[in-house]
Amino acid sequence: MSEVREAVRSRYAGVAKQLKVIQAGPMDRNAGCCQADGPDCGCSGSYSAADLKAIGLSESVSLGCGNPTMLAELEPGQIVLDLGSGAGLDVLLSARRVGPSGHAYGVDMTDEMLALANANREKSGLTNATFLKGTIENVPLPDSSVDVVISNCVINLAEDKGAALKEAFRVLQPGGLFAVADMVELEPLDEMVKKQLDSWAGCISGTIPIEQYRTRLLEAGFRDPDFEVHATQTMPGVEGKVGSAYVRARKPG
Numbered sequence: 001m002s003e004v005r006e007a008v009r010s011r012y013a014g015v016a017k018q019l020k021v022i023q024a025g026p027m028d029r030n031a032g033c034c035q036a037d038g039p040d041c042g043c044s045g046s047y048s049a050a051d052l053k054a055i056g057l058s059e060s061v062s063l064g065c066g067n068p069t070m071l072a073e074l075e076p077g078q079i080v081l082d083l084g085s086g087a088g089l090d091v092l093l094s095a096r097r098v099g100p101s102g103h104a105y106g107v108d109m110t111d112e113m114l115a116l117a118n119a120n121r122e123k124s125g126l127t128n129a130t131f132l133k134g135t136i137e138n139v140p141l142p143d144s145s146v147d148v149v150i151s152n153c154v155i156n157l158a159e160d161k162g163a164a165l166k167e168a169f170r171v172l173q174p175g176g177l178f179a180v181a182d183m184v185e186l187e188p189l190d191e192m193v194k195k196q197l198d199s200w201a202g203c204i205s206g207t208i209p210i211e212q213y214r215t216r217l218l219e220a221g222f223r224d225p226d227f228e229v230h231a232t233q234t235m236p237g238v239e240g241k242v243g244s245a246y247v248r249a250r251k252p253g
């Protein structure tokens with residue numbers, strides 16, 4: 001495993017343990033926006049209280065930088081894949097929306113996150129959700145097997161973003177939707193920051209500019225990439241240089 005991937009894996013193994021304690025506690029933490037030293041990676045999205053209640057979870061399990069489930073009009077019977085599913089929130093919300101005739105998959109490389117996601121699935125009572133161990137650069141699902149790929153604050157963590165986007169394209173059906181929340185670089189980051197492993201694992205150093213992201217999506221085969229920046233990082237040193245964006249694209253069909 002590369003140094004960067006190991007830094008990411010070990011950070012989220014630790015975060016999974018923190019989340020387990022938080023979830024078991026009398027009060028969930030407030031999902032803070034862009035906390036520099038907390039478990040948050042970006043600015044978590046807004047989730048409907050009714051949807052959260054239906055799956056028995058709170059927004060505090062989100063480590064994301066948006067709510068990708070808002071970007072896709074999920075329909076009963078569809079197959080959804082979440083790249084880097086963490087504690088499972090977006091997978092379980094999707095599973096509820098696609099109903100028993102559909103299925104939601106989450107892929108994550110961190111055992112501790114997979115254990116937490118499986119515990120949350122049990123809690124939700126949903127049976128049409130599966131968490132798979134794997135990497136987003138090598139997804140353990142067949143070609144053209146999903147209708148919608150979602151992801152929340154994960155692709156920026158990949159060393160080879162081109163490989164992750166090609167995998168998303170491969171597993172999508174023709175006409176399938178890529179609907180992702182991710183962190184992007186809005187202004188050049190200092191070279192020193194770019195080299196810090198903890199800053200990479202914290203969704204800062206691994207970010208790329210929107211134009212580079214667009215090029216990688218087009219190279220993977222996607223059509224009509226669209227970006228919408230909805231929040232900017234407030235952490236001193238990188239303030240305003242990194243932002244949370246919604247990214248949409250289609251596999252031609």
Ligand SMILES: C[S@@+](CC[C@H](N)C(=O)[O-])C[C@H]1O[C@@H](n2cnc3c(N)ncnc32)[C@H](O)[C@@H]1O
Binds near residue numbers: 065
């Ligand atoms: C910032 S958290 C986001 C989790 C979740 N998407 C959410 O919104 O709460 C990043 C997650 O992606 C996983 N991850 C990071 N890089 C990965 C990779 N290359 N392949 C698979 N999982 C990865 C981590 O284990 C972690 O669970």
